[in-house]
Amino acid sequence: MPFHFNPWEEKGIGPRTGSLATPHGKVATPAFMPVATRGMLRGISPARVRPLGGEILLSNAFHLAARPGVEAIQAMGGIHKFLGWNGPILTDSGGFQVFSMGASSRIHDGGVQVEHPVQGGFLDWTPELAFRTQASLGPDIAMVLDVCPPRPGDRDEVASAVKRTLSWSRIQADLHRARGGIESGQALFAIVQGGTFPDLREECARALLDSGFDGFAVGGVSVGEGHEAMMAGVDLSIPWLPPDKIRYLMGVGAPRDLVEAVARGVDLFDCVFPTRSGRFGTALTWKGRLHLLNARFKADPSPIDPDCPCEACASGVPRGALRAGFQSKELLPPILVSTHNLHFILDLMARMRDSISAGEFEELRARVGKAYPAEPVSVG
Ligand SMILES: [Zn+2]
Incomplete structure (x- = not known):
């Protein structure tokens, strides 16, 4: 082709x-x-x-x-x-x-x-x-x-x-x-x-x-x-x-x-933003960013996003376990959060395509703007 x-x-x-x-x-x-x-x-x-x-x-x-x-x-x-x-x-x-x-x-x-x-x-x-x-x-x-x-x-x-x-x-x-x-x-x-x-x-x-x-x-x-x-x-x-x-x-x-x-x-x-932020413990969700190294996640039993079907979330690994894993420099937490973030971004692209076709793009744009009001600059 x-x-x-x-x-x-x-x-x-x-x-x-x-x-x-x-x-x-x-x-x-x-x-x-x-x-x-x-x-x-x-x-x-x-x-x-x-x-x-x-x-x-x-x-x-x-x-x-x-x-x-x-x-x-x-x-x-x-x-x-x-x-x-x-x-x-x-x-x-x-x-x-x-x-x-x-x-x-x-x-x-x-x-x-x-x-x-x-x-x-x-x-x-x-x-x-x-x-x-x-x-x-x-x-x-x-x-x-x-x-x-x-x-x-x-x-x-x-x-x-x-x-x-x-x-x-x-x-x-x-x-x-x-x-x-x-x-x-x-x-x-x-x-x-x-x-x-x-x-x-x-x-x-x-x-x-x-x-x-x-x-x-x-x-x-x-x-x-x-x-x-x-x-x-x-x-x-x-x-x-x-x-x-x-x-x-x-x-x-x-x-x-x-x-x-x-x-x-x-x-x-x-x-590189989705995988780079995943390696540093930041997860992208529809409610905004989660900094998993934050102390408030120490005993949090929820997966990254309970509504997300990705491998990382579906496996049910708790935020508190990911935080502990990041702190002890385990290999798996960066992989799981990168996978989740890549799913989030690729799912966002699919939702954008669907919403454009359905004439509902502005609703999606407003939702993302609300969850990500002050974006860090995405470089590289
Ligand atoms: Zn996920």
Whole structure:
């Protein structure tokens, strides 16, 4: 099956459902991608993701290229074998990670000099290398290497990031076209930068539209700027994107951020938030967050959420037992809470799809807003 996105409503803005077809299966949108940065989901096996409602995973080409390396992954049969997942996979080019490693001072017009995360020394991570790495790994969707500005509020830095992002995007669009576009079995998504500057977002989006990209991401919005600035970046980008192409908000996965972005017309998300917060003992529920290490849970006999059908809750392990387990650094509590959180987020996506179809999205949006009034920023 070739790559194809079919929005059920070709809305310019506003919540919408759709279906993304890839060579490894379909994804109902809006969708959330659990993250396997280095090829491994944290604390949950791939086989457990599908029953939770996960249909597509995200991995990171930069980290996979560093370890075990492209040739090793090819020798194992490609990225789907490596992840133990025969469904759709999207790889990030590593732009966000490269720039969050503090490489901004070593960026040049042709790429970015970045410290090799495994071997030490420096690696020149270029648009050509990011594209070829992803073409060799074989995910269903590849992302362009873009420039993620380190300080989203600094206009000169953001303008420079947009300029380089556009130049690098053209190089990667040409390579994609030369390889046959989606006929190669791989889609390529562009990334809109521009921070919270309306003219820069417009300039970036408009310039990307003509290059034949298969989807568009809103980038530079999850770098610690807070919910309002994040949504401003979305509001400034979505109106310029074609209604028939999928829209992906990178690195966002906290409940309120997800619902508010879907309200604005975003179709796809990824974030380490559900599993990372699970590892630190924070559970997501329809009544808000539970910090299980809090002393009030010491003798609490309830599972995380008595109404939740997930494996962790259905097994009935009490909150008090999870708290004690976290304190004694047992392996199981982070796994159980991560599983519950991933179920919560994937269930939230399913509820959003159903409520959009039923014309009841605003009720769900209000419910999530009430349970999560002041969202911590979801990063990465
Ligand atoms: Zn649960």
